[in-house]
Amino acid sequence: MGKGDQRSRRGKIWRGTFGKRRPKSGKRVAPATAAPAAEEKKPAKKEAAVPEQG
Secondary structure (H helix, E strand, O other), X not given: OOOOOOXXXXXXXXXXXXXXXXXXXXXXXXXXXXXXXXXXXOOOOOOOOOOOOO
16 A cells, blocks of 8 residues: 555545545534524525516
C-alpha cells in the first residue's frame, strides 16, 4: 500500500481525491433529529405585492 493505492489515505492525497478514507474537511452532515428543528425556526417568506394592471 502506498501512493498508488486508491483505498489508502496516502493514495487519496497523492491522487487529490476524497472519499471515506479521506473525507473533505468542513463537510459534516448534521444529525437527522436536528434538521427539522432548524426548519421550523425560519421565518415565512412574504409574497411581494404585485400591482394590478387595469
